[in-house]
Amino acid sequence: MNGIHDLGGRHGLGPINPEPNEPVFHAPWEGRAFGLFAATFVFAGYTVDEFRHAIENMDPAHYLESSYYEHWMSAFENLLTKRGIVTREELDAKVAALSKEPN
Amino acid sequence: MLLTAELVPAITSAGASARVAAHVAPRFRVGDAVLIRNWQPTTHTRLPGYIRGKKGIVEKDYGVFAFPDTHAHGKGEKPQHCYSVRFTARELWGEQASDRDSLRVDVFDDYMDPR
Numbered sequence: 001m002n003g004i005h006d007l008g009g010r011h012g013l014g015p016i017n018p019e020p021n022e023p024v025f026h027a028p029w030e031g032r033a034f035g036l037f038a039a040t041f042v043f044a045g046y047t048v049d050e051f052r053h054a055i056e057n058m059d060p061a062h063y064l065e066s067s068y069y070e071h072w073m074s075a076f077e078n079l080l081t082k083r084g085i086v087t088r089e090e091l092d093a094k095v096a097a098l099s100k101e102p103n
Numbered sequence: 104m105l106l107t108a109e110l111v112p113a114i115t116s117a118g119a120s121a122r123v124a125a126h127v128a129p130r131f132r133v134g135d136a137v138l139i140r141n142w143q144p145t146t147h148t149r150l151p152g153y154i155r156g157k158k159g160i161v162e163k164d165y166g167v168f169a170f171p172d173t174h175a176h177g178k179g180e181k182p183q184h185c186y187s188v189r190f191t192a193r194e195l196w197g198e199q200a201s202d203r204d205s206l207r208v209d210v211f212d213d214y215m216d217p218r
Contacts, residue, residue, distance in 0.1 A: 049175035
């Protein structure tokens with residue numbers, strides 16, 4: 001699909017600024033998101049291509065404003081709700097509950 | 104199937120590799136001149152927009168992989184070769200680009216034709 005993910009050759013997005021001594025994960029949740037790939041890949045039985053397509057199907061504005069592992073989280077939500085492993089209501093309830101907790 | 108501790112090293116080191124053990128004849132050889140198809144699916148593809156309709160040279164054959172365009176949609180692996188194809192910067196970005204630069208893109212058999 002000719003989606004927002006296909007950025008090659010686009011102008012106006014600013015320079016790429018490599019981070020000196022970049023950590024593997026920028027926050028603990030990113031490590032958990034990485035682990036979720038292996039866990040859900042095995043459990044839900046999707047392909048890496050289906051995973052990539054789930055990222056391409058993100059809302060374009062959200063795609064541009066969100067980080068690498070946020071893209072992964074969107075893909076997990078998409079793939080797991082599509083299979084009925086998690087419902088949208090369960091996700092929304094969990095997000096609401098977590099948002100009340102201190103970080 | 105559940106993720107167990109024994110499975111973790113293989114998955115985290117190799118990723119979810121789409122390499123396929125099938126023997127499939129390559130459509131191209133290293134050195135072949137190719138023309139990328141103007142393929143514009145509304146479904147998943149690993150063919151970047153900026154190389155469609157462009158001319159390149161096959162530089163390396165990586166071997167056989169599941170074809171992303173079908174594999175993403177439950178339509179089978181359609182195993183085929185994937186290559187590193189070199190494009191000059193001027194072929195992709197026009198005359199203002201450097202005449203010394205080039206770019207290599209991974210391209211599947213089904214994305215290109217001989218020229």
